[in-house]
Amino acid sequence: MSIKVAFIAADNDSARRARRRLMRRYPSTTPEEAEIIIALGGDGLMLQTLHRFVSQQKAIYGMNRGSLGFLTNSYAEEGLLERIAKAERTEIRPLRMQALTRDGNGHRALAFNDVYLLRETFQTAKLRISIDGIVRMSELICDGVLVATPVGSTAYNLSAHGPILPINSPLLALTPISAFRPRRWRGAILPQQAKVRIEVIEPDKRPVSAVADHTEFRDVMQVDVEQDTEVSVTMLFDPGHNLADRVLAEQFFY
CATH class of the missing domain: 2.60.200.30 (Probable inorganic polyphosphate/atp-NAD kinase; domain 2)
Structure with missing residues (x-):
């Protein structure tokens, strides 16, 4: 699978360890050369990542290695590239x-x-x-x-x-x-x-x-x-766990 990915991590031990393991397991490149950014952290890192790459037309796939993970997918090392290939795309505008x-x-x-x-x-x-x-x-x-x-x-x-x-x-x-x-x-x-x-x-x-x-x-x-109608960022979510489903589920949380 010829998807160019780059791994970035939040400033915590769990995220940094995950990044090292994933980089040993999967071929990766620099964020500048990547088509997809895999962000390892929580919602704070996801927001930082969206801002960092808003003008570069890169898709963002987050995996939760932080305290909150509403904007991320669950963390798993198996079959990562296959998950990304099947991921559902959500375009958001700031x-x-x-x-x-x-x-x-x-x-x-x-x-x-x-x-x-x-x-x-x-x-x-x-x-x-x-x-x-x-x-x-x-x-x-x-x-x-x-x-x-x-x-x-x-x-x-x-x-x-x-x-x-x-x-x-x-x-x-x-x-x-x-x-x-x-x-x-x-x-x-x-x-x-x-x-x-x-x-x-x-x-x-x-x-x-x-x-x-x-x-x-x-x-x-x-x-x-x-x-802003001129810029957007694409976020990737595992099938059945997309952002629309999560927002809907929040309305029935009590």
């Missing part, structure tokens, strides 16, 4: 965040899971939310708010009591984090083409950070979020 900070600088980042704003101090955040140029929430007093992709809807979004989105649905979740006023607002489900603008009210008194997956910018004044 969110694009543009943030303006109080110093006047602009910042950009991608997020495969979510973009969220979070208060920096004991003061609650005051936020104004616009969708496609129309103000839909003139003042939200809260710890923060997040925009999640279907992939990210089972992560921080779910912990904040946001909706789980089917993986192939053309939707985004907009979810408040510990909303104080209006207390009963539970968020919104948006079409994937929606353009979300979040403005910070009283940024001097109530500083707010913005995070896109693992990239953080502090003291933001305004954040724009929309799906």
